[in-house]
Every structure is written in C-alpha cells, then in structure tokens.
Amino acid sequence: MTIIDFQEARRVALAVLESAGVPPAQATLQVDLLLEAELRGRASHGLLRLKRIVERIRNRVVDPLTKGSHRWRGNVLEVDGCMGLGPVVAVAALERISERAVAAGVAVAAIKNNNHLGMLAWYADRIARQGQILIALCNSEALVHPWNGRRAMQGTNPFAIGIPLVGEPFVLDMATSLVSMGEIHHFANLNRPIPSGWALDASGEPTTDAHAAKRGAIAPFGGAKGYSLGLGFEVLIGALSACALGPGVHGTLDSDKACNKGDVFIVIDPGADQGRYGAIESYLDAVRASGSPDAAVQVPGDRALAYRRERLTHGLPVDDQVWHDLQRQLLAASCQRD
Amino acid sequence: MTIIDFQEARRVALAVLESAGVPPAQATLQVDLLLEAELRGRASHGLLRLKRIVERIRNRVVDPLTKGSHRWRGNVLEVDGCMGLGPVVAVAALERISERAVAAGVAVAAIKNNNHLGMLAWYADRIARQGQILIALCNSEALVHPWNGRRAMQGTNPFAIGIPLVGEPFVLDMATSLVSMGEIHHFANLNRPIPSGWALDASGEPTTDAHAAKRGAIAPFGGAKGYSLGLGFEVLIGALSACALGPGVHGTLDSDKACNKGDVFIVIDPGADQGRYGAIESYLDAVRASGSPDAAVQVPGDRALAYRRERLTHGLPVDDQVWHDLQRQLLAASCQRD
DSSP: OEEEOHHHHHHHHHHHHHHTTOOHHHHHHHHHHHHHHHHTTOGGGTGGGHHHHHHHHHTTSOBTTOOOEEEEETTEEEEEOTTBOHHHHHHHHHHHHHHHHHHHSEEEEEEESOOOOOOHHHHHHHHHHTTOEEEEEEOOSOOBOOTTOSSOOBOOOOEEEEEOOSSSOEEEEEOSBSSOHHHHHHHHHTTOOOOTTSEEOTTSOEEOOHHHHHTSEEOBTTHHHHHHHHHHHHHHHHHHHOOOOGGGOOSSSOSSSOOOOEEEEEEEOOOSOTTHHHHHHHHHHHHHTTSBTTBOOOOTTHHHHHHHHHHHHHOEEEOHHHHHHHHHHHHHHHHHHO | OEEEOHHHHHHHHHHHHHHTTOOHHHHHHHHHHHHHHHHTTOGGGTGGGHHHHHHHHHTTSOBTTOOOEEEEETTEEEEEOTTBOHHHHHHHHHHHHHHHHHHHSEEEEEEESOOOOOOHHHHHHHHHHTTOEEEEEEOOSOOBOOTTOSSOOBOOOOEEEEEOOSSSOEEEEEOSBSSOHHHHHHHHHTTOOOOTTSEEOTTSOEEOOHHHHHTSEEOBTTHHHHHHHHHHHHHHHHHHHOOOOGGGOOSSSOSSSOOOOEEEEEEEOOOSOTHHHHHHHHHHHHHHTTSBTTBOOOOTTHHHHHHHHHHHHHOEEEOHHHHHHHHHHHHHHHHHHO
16 A cells, blocks of 8 residues: 555546546546545545546547436436446536426436446535435446345445535445455455355355355345345336346446446435434434444444545555556656657 | 135224224225235234224324325425324325326425325335336334444334336335334244344343343344445435434334324336336346246245235235234224214
C-alpha cells in the first residue's frame, strides 16, 4: 500500500481518463465516483477500476461522450445508455428524474445498455443531500448461486437507499451476495483458503479453495431469504429496464463486451414536513446505543464516514500495483502525445 | 389440526367479523386476506389473527368503517389510516395510486395510523394481476435486535415485490427477521429449545430458551447485511409516512393500543412492451433448473402456489383451538342477537 494524497490521486486519475479521450466534465464524474469509493473504504470500487474503464474505451464498448438517450413514459424515464460511462449516463438520468420528482412527488429511471455504475452510495448520498429520497438497484454478471442451486444464476445485485436527514444523510449500500468476487480473488492471491459456506466450485460442490471458487459461484447472503431478495431485484430490474438477466449479462467484468445489465432509480420527494428527520436521527442514535461497551452497534454509513474523514486528512491507502499502473498509463499517454 | 373446507372457513370468518359490526364489503377484504394466507401456508397470518381483530374493534382501536383520509402531494398519496382495518385502508390507497400510475407511470402511497396489513403477498399478487408492479414495505413493533445490539430496536419489517408475468405473477414476500415471533411461540408452546443464533433474552444474552426469547429479541436474517436492510426499510418508511419507529411502535401485537407503524406502496406501470415477460419466465425456469435432483431450487412463490392448489381442493389445516374459538365467538354473537 502507498498512501496517496487525495488531490494527487484525483489529478492522476483525471489525467489518465482525459488521455483516453474522456472530456473533463465526464472524467470528473467518473473520477469523483471512484475516489468516493476509496474515501469510504471500498477500494474494490475505487481506482482499481480505472484500468478496465480505459481498456473498455479503447475497445469501443464505452463511449465516453454520450449521456444516453431518454424517453418519458409518464414520470418513468426510459434510458438507453448507448454504452456511455456508467456514472455519466446515471447522473444525467438522475438529474432529470430528480427535477421531475419536485412537482410529481416521484419519478423513476429504468436504464439499459449502460456501463458499470460503481458504488451506489455515491448516488444515494448525492440525491439525499439535495433533499430527496433515492432507491437504487442494479443487476450484474451472474456470480451468485440460488439457494440449493449449483451454479451462478444471479448478479451480486446491489441495492441502495439514500435519505436526507438534518445532519449526514442516511445511506445504505449493500450487495445481495455473501461476499464480493473481489474478496475471493484477494484470498486466491494470498493462496489462503476461503471460509466454508462462501462459494461453490465449477461443478457445484462447496469449496474452500479460493482458486476453485473463482471459477464457481458465490453464496447469496442470508441463505434462502437473501437469495430470494437478490432474485426479486433481478426480476424487478428486468421488468422495468428490459435488460439481460442472469447468465445472459456481460460487460461488468470483462474489457470487450457491451454491457447489457440494467439499473433502476426511484426518486421520491419527501415533501416540506421535515420535522420527521429529527425523530429519525434520535431513533438512529438509540440504535447505536443498543449494543454493549465491547461491541458497538453501527448504523449503515457510520464506518464509511469515519474512513472518509480520516482519508481526506491523511490520504488514501492505494495498492502499490494499482498506483504504479496508473502512473505508467499516464507516462505512456504523454509520450504518445510528444 | 382440523381440515376445514375453504368456503366453510370463509363463511364462519365473515360471520364473525360481521357480528363485530364490520360491513360486508370491508369484512370480505379482511377475510379474503386472512384466507389467502391460510391457502399459501402462512397460518401465522391467517385465521389466528381474527380474534385480535375483533378485540381491537371492541376496544375501539380499529374503526371498521373508515377507508382513511387521502391527500395528494404530486403523485404521492399521503394517507392517514384513521385506525381503519389494515386491508381496507390499504386497498383504498392502492386503488387510487394504481389508477394514478396508469397515466403517471408511477405513484406512491405513504400510510400512517393504519392497522396491521397482514400478508403482503396478497397485495403484490393483486396489483401484479392488474398488470402493474408493486413494491410494498411496512414497519412493525420492535422485535429484532441490531447486529451487535442487545435489545429489540426494529420491526420484522416485511418487504414484498409483485411483478406481472405471462402466467402466475412473480411474488416475493419476506420479513427481515431470521424467524417470526410466531415461530418462537411455537417452540415455547412445545417446551422445546430454539436453535442457537435465533434470539437474545431480555438481558441481551444469546439464548436457546424459547420462553426467555419471547421476552427478548429475534435476530435479523443474514447478519449485518439483513440488519442494515431492515433498518433501511424502517428509516425509509419513517421518512415517507412520518410513522413511529422502533420501540415507539405499538398496536401490531396488542389488543388495546392505536397502531402507529407505517406502510409504503410504490406502484409502477410497466408500459406496453410486455415482450420482456417471456424472457423473465424463461430466466426463472433456468433458475429452477440450476439445482440437483435431490435439492430443487424454488423461486419465491413456488411453494405458496403449490400449497394454494392443494388447499383449495382439499381444505385448510386449521389449528383446533383457533377454529374452536371462532365457532364460539359466532355462537356468542348469535345468542346476543336473540
């Protein structure tokens, strides 16, 4: 790990994307999203992703210029992402439904053919700070096996909620898998076994071999209920966006296939009566106080905000290889220009 | 258990409610909801509940006549349930937002001061059969402890999704607790220990004593993630409906307190392009086929529909005491009339 100053990381990441042909406004959205993941302690959704994004631009499965095409059906915005950068298409859609929800009370965006959205907490926080409620869902490449199933049939299907409060917004952002494929890779890189119950191998048998698990399937979180939840999200996203489903999904883990998963945003305007926010904050404080001295109760977002404060001041711990790759990419790009 | 013919059960349940002053239209909604739970194998949400509903009407914390009061804010319907019967207030709200969503694409109902909604699958199935998508959430009396928490701070907070398909709708209906308090009571009645990890006692210590668990707290499903999900739902419902939260919620488990939890419905019109439904059904069949011969994969709703078919033909297995109580209530009511 190297500790990198936040502004230095931002400068390098922006330069890498701009050298790949991404205009400054679009590059800023993409980089701010990745850096917010680094700040919140989610390196799996951070600078690590930049290399693949650049490869995908080179392979023409990311169009860095488009914001997608929009069609309203009532207050449901049907979005074709046209292979744009995930956050560029998503933010353009969010801006429209957020504006619409001010008068309409609620609006929905159903997005297909968009690239990876990255960490959903970034979107939830953004909308909540504007004073609106966001519910966000995505499906993704099939990595998770159904309860009793022997192969991967559903994505890690993350889900987020953002809710404005008096102070920091309430932000929940969770995948419906027990662990991420990134965590399995981490164990494989260290040649360590994974805990039992995390994954199946390629033939559908339970395994503790991280290398075998990489070719197999991750367990859903929470057994039968978590499986049902992840599947319900997959079907909901499919019904609204007409995206690909399960093993038909590509383009979230590779560098050369068009991305055909779906994303759904629901923005709800909470109205003028914001007295309730104080009651919610008191409730969350009571939840925090419901533990014991040796095991604190955390509310979703608490740990992320603690990381954030610490890293803004003291810098981001970035994997040596990731940082080295970014520097090299930048150098190669500047040589090509000379 | 006594096996009761479906129509006989319906006749007795309707008569019990009507003898308590519930008009036929309202009684029909309430009874159809309870019987649908019996049909789907969810006796905990079935005829068992009728006794408390009648007690709550007698104690004037259920007003069997009202459908609640409505106020539109854009396409968000703010509903004060005015202590009405859960399904009566809920169906009135659903009818309005469902009609609104035809043109608007999406509409939301945020309900407070309504009685217990019962099994959410009934609402999800109803809206999906009309060709619309439903997302439903409720909070409830605090029975579930936070991850690392030592006392009950959130409800069992059920969540449902209903999605129209070509054949039977997709219906997911799940609580965010590991088990229901009904299951704990079942173990207590049999004087059997509960599995470890299910519950804490009143002092916050893990227990396998079902009697101690009744005075303690149930675990969330899926550890930290399930806790976060249930808490996120509680906060979302609170932000939209201004209902009571956590230990402040009453009236879902007692017979004499006004019910102050909240309910949220989101109805989304899927538009005319229903070609996607066939693709979803093929996907769900592939999910069902992803298991092994000795352990089948079930899609949410599969088991409920199997129960339903069997029970419509062969009758409902109803607890002897529950059935005896209903008969006695009916007899007492008819004697009072004479």
